[in-house]
Amino acid sequence: MPRELRLEAVGRRYGVRGPWVFRDVHLNPAPATLTRIEGPNGTGKSTLLRLLARIDAPTEGRVTGAPRTAYVPERFPAALPFTALGYLTHLGAVHGLSRTAAERAAGDWLDRFGATAHAHTPMSRLSKGSSQKVAVAQALLAEPELLVLDEAWTGLDTDARAELERAVAERTAVGSAVVFVDHDPRRLAGRADAEYTVRDGTLHRRTAAEPTTAPNGPHMTIEVHGPTAPLPPEALRLATATEETADRTHRLTVPASHSDVLLRALLTARPPWHVVSVRQDGSRHR
Structure with missing residues (x-):
């Protein structure tokens, strides 16, 4: 079945x-x-x-x-x-x-x-x-x-x-x-x-x-740089918005409650993506 x-x-x-x-x-x-x-x-x-x-x-x-x-x-x-x-x-x-x-x-x-x-x-x-x-x-x-x-x-x-x-x-x-x-x-x-x-x-x-x-509640904006391969499907499913800001650099927006799951999908991809920055509610953390 x-x-x-x-x-x-x-x-x-x-x-x-x-x-x-x-x-x-x-x-x-x-x-x-x-x-x-x-x-x-x-x-x-x-x-x-x-x-x-x-x-x-x-x-x-x-x-x-x-x-x-x-x-x-x-x-x-x-x-x-x-x-x-x-x-x-x-x-x-x-x-x-x-x-x-x-x-x-x-x-x-x-x-x-x-x-x-x-x-x-x-x-x-x-x-x-x-x-x-x-x-x-x-x-x-x-x-x-x-x-x-x-x-x-x-x-x-x-x-x-x-x-x-x-x-x-x-x-x-x-x-x-x-x-x-x-x-x-x-x-x-x-x-x-x-x-x-x-x-x-x-x-x-x-x-x-x-x-x-x-969409409601706090969101995270995560900027990543990575391989020539597309973003992992898991990351695309979790993100509410994606934008390619430069060659192999992407900006993803995700509800704060899902951000750790998205980061895990990026960091465990093969090859992994490099996290450039994370911004929450207007504050940037590198």
Whole structure:
């Protein structure tokens, strides 16, 4: 079965005679892309994400493809008989890691989301914010080919929200597809490769003529000099703007939350690119 997921003429309703949530939905989240799903409450966004995550099945139509998928639900079941570290270690083992490697990866993700202090806290005693950090960590631990996020930023503190944005950039940079719903229109604004709205019982792709939210928040401008080869595809996917300022010299603009991922793509390219300067909010650092 192909790895790439595809929804073909999918419809979903609950009960034999229940009303249709939506019908005739076609969606194919391509590798290395970010897809945003929008729509008013109650239109079926979460239902659609559950179909993508293969947690729910369509009433009609087909879902094909079998990518390695991870899902962060809108409400994470926190009352589990594990500590935070124990739960993540268990899932790492489920994904095929040795116990030692699973525990190391679990600790790394808890550290990234600022939750190391809660590593040995029972899941049932975690706050909403700490529980949500475990929820996103369990999804990222799987290194998924398809990452499905349903209001995953809700409950996270500012640093953890930025870290999740970085993690999303990392997943698309290595070729994963990411599909997300978020109530904040500024979330990853301007970064999506495709945007859809659930309305009138089906899925509509946003066209260029429809209004979009402008990119928001601090940005970095990075100037690099490098080989005759083109810029790495990962860097081009992350940048909101690129400009060739001289022979083999380029200026790239990127949201600050994604700058470290872009720099890593440039510095680990073969051959690597040389970083000439980095500017944030009008200040230049060399």
